[in-house]
Amino acid sequence: MASALPHTMTAIEISAPGGPDVLRPTTRPVPQPGPGEVLIRVSAAGVNRPDVLQRQGAYPPPPGASDLPGLEVAGEIAAVGSGVADLQVGQQVCALTPGGGYAEFCVTPAPQVLPIPRGLSLTEAGGVPETFFTVWTNVFDRGRLAEGESLLIHGGSSGIGTTAIQLGKAFGARVFTTAGSADKCRACERLGADRAIDYKTEDYAAVVKELTGGKGVDVVLDMVGGDYVQRDIDCMAPDGRHVSIAFLGGSKVTLNMTPVMVKRLTLTGSTLRPRTVADKGRIAASLREKVWPLIEAGQVKPLIHKTYPFREAAAAHALMETSSHIGKIVLTFDT
Numbered sequence: 001m002a003s004a005l006p007h008t009m010t011a012i013e014i015s016a017p018g019g020p021d022v023l024r025p026t027t028r029p030v031p032q033p034g035p036g037e038v039l040i041r042v043s044a045a046g047v048n049r050p051d052v053l054q055r056q057g058a059y060p061p062p063p064g065a066s067d068l069p070g071l072e073v074a075g076e077i078a079a080v081g082s083g084v085a086d087l088q089v090g091q092q093v094c095a096l097t098p099g100g101g102y103a104e105f106c107v108t109p110a111p112q113v114l115p116i117p118r119g120l121s122l123t124e125a126g127g128v129p130e131t132f133f134t135v136w137t138n139v140f141d142r143g144r145l146a147e148g149e150s151l152l153i154h155g156g157s158s159g160i161g162t163t164a165i166q167l168g169k170a171f172g173a174r175v176f177t178t179a180g181s182a183d184k185c186r187a188c189e190r191l192g193a194d195r196a197i198d199y200k201t202e203d204y205a206a207v208v209k210e211l212t213g214g215k216g217v218d219v220v221l222d223m224v225g226g227d228y229v230q231r232d233i234d235c236m237a238p239d240g241r242h243v244s245i246a247f248l249g250g251s252k253v254t255l256n257m258t259p260v261m262v263k264r265l266t267l268t269g270s271t272l273r274p275r276t277v278a279d280k281g282r283i284a285a286s287l288r289e290k291v292w293p294l295i296e297a298g299q300v301k302p303l304i305h306k307t308y309p310f311r312e313a314a315a316a317h318a319l320m321e322t323s324s325h326i327g328k329i330v331l332t333f334d335t
Contacts, residue, residue, distance in 0.1 A: 005030055005039075005078060011068050011103035012313045012331075017057030020317040023069075023102075025310075031066070031100070031107045033081035036277075038110050040093065043075040044126025044307075045101040047316045047329040048159065049246065050273065055317060061099045062274055070101020070331075071273065073108075074116060074125035084110045092116050094125040096133050096280055098273070102313055104333060111281025114288055117295040120302070127302045127328035131163040132291060134245060134272055137283050139164055139221055140171070142268050143243045147172030149218035150237070152208060154228065156196055157184040159303075159328040160245070164221055165191045166300045167291065173219075176211065178204050180323070187326045191303070205235040216240060216263075226250035229267075233259050244269030303327030309334075 011028045033039045051069040053059035061067060074094040077087055087093070087110055094116055097108040116125045139145050151168045155161045156177030168175040169192035178199040179185045185196035195211055197204040208217055216237035222228060226249025232242055233255065242265060260267065272280070294300040305325040308316040309332060316329050 005105075009104035010310070011100075012070075012310060013068055013102075014055050017055070020055070020314040020321070022055060023313045023317060028068075028103065030105045033079055033084075033107050035082045036084060036110055037081040037107050038077050038084060038087055038093075038095075038113055039079040040073055040075045040095060040106050040108065040113075041078040042073045042101065042104055042106050043122040043333055044073065045070045045106075045310075045331045046072040046127040046130055046159070047313075047320055047331060048072070048130050049320070051102075052317055052320055065098040066100030066107075068100040068102050070099060070103070070106065071097055072126065072129035072131075073097055073101040073106050074122045074128070075106075077113075078105060080110075086110075087113055092122065094129050096129040096272075096284070102310065102331060109277040109280070111277055112284055114284055114292070117292050119296055119298065123307060123330055123332055124302050124304060126332070127159065127304055127330045128295075130272070131159045131302070131328070132167075132287055133280065133283050134160055135164045135167055135221075136287055136291065137272065138243045138245055138270060139168065139219065140286075141283075142270060143219040143221065143241045145171065145173055145219045150174040150176065150212060152204075152217040152220045152232070152235070153177040153193075154221065155179070155223045155248075156188040156193060157326045158223070160221075160223060161188070162191055162303045162327045163300075165193050167294075168192075170294050170299050176204075176208055176217065184326055205231045208235040212237070219243065221245065223247075224249040225253060227253075229253045230255055233263075233265060236263060236265055238263045239265070241266045241268065245271075304330055306330075307332050 095108045095113040188196035220232045220242045223246035225247035305327040
């Protein structure tokens with residue numbers, strides 16, 4: 001444990017379920033790391049859709065997690081709990097958190113903590129963990145994307161989407177994505193997408209089938225749900241894998257199962273927050289081994305759309321709800 005830590009900290013709490021204006025600065029006790037945990041002095045925290053859902057009252061934190069929003073941070077280790085041997089006070093890190101990232105100090109399990117890749121600022125690193133953990137476990141673990149295959153990403157201009165585009169290309173896939181404007185499509189193609197499809201003006205399923213010579217795509221990363229799922233199935237290749245990570249268009253789906261059977265498709269999905277520390281630690285280890293070198297080589301980089309001071313978290317959430325951003329929104333503390 002480190003000494004001379006303050007007793008209180010500034011945090012952003014959800015005063016009641018509702019709109020962005022329910023995010024309020026408050027004073028809280030500085031949390032203490034338990035066995036196997038570290039305390040991080042936060043410099044930056046990414047803003048993610050689950051934070052918005054939690055603020056609205058639709059995504060409660062799991063048992064034992066902080067009620068404060070914030071699932072990813074970057075900063076400096078301020079204290080370590082017992083049993084933590086490979087992380088040290090003063091080390092700059094980024095981390096996936098169970099919650100509590102919108103605060104000056106945040107506790108998280110040590111296996112979910114990673115060194116900041118060389119070449120990234122603390123602000124950039126604050127927008128890495130949630131999206132990179134999510135993309136890796138869903139596209140590469142569950143989706144089993146392999147070199148030479150094709151990947152369709154919905155929401156290509158989001159934090160998840162911009163990360164998935166870059167990682168898909170870095171690992172040798174042909175990448176298609178959907179986005180909601182010509183500007184967003186161009187941004188996706190600059191990141192490496194082979195073709196970005198404006199879903200407001202084009203039938204993405206028809207475009208994908210044409211681009212693949214009728215074969216279809218091998219993997220779909222879907223954050224929309226609803227009627228997109230059947231359309232995805234219609235433009236998937238034999239033995240394709242469909243991975244659901246969110247349901248912006250609705251969680252209830254009516255399917256024609258015939259093409260699922262005929263094409264031997266796999267329909268799967270996951271959520272990250274409820275998974276065990278051991279699971280998240282395994283994802284972290286994979287990222288450090290396989291993805292961190294790509295970031296340090298400049299092949300992959302988090303795309304930061306805009307930063308806000310922590311006290312302006314409400315404005316950050318309001319921007320996210322417009323869906324006009326391209327990449328990540330990050331909250332920063334002065335350090």
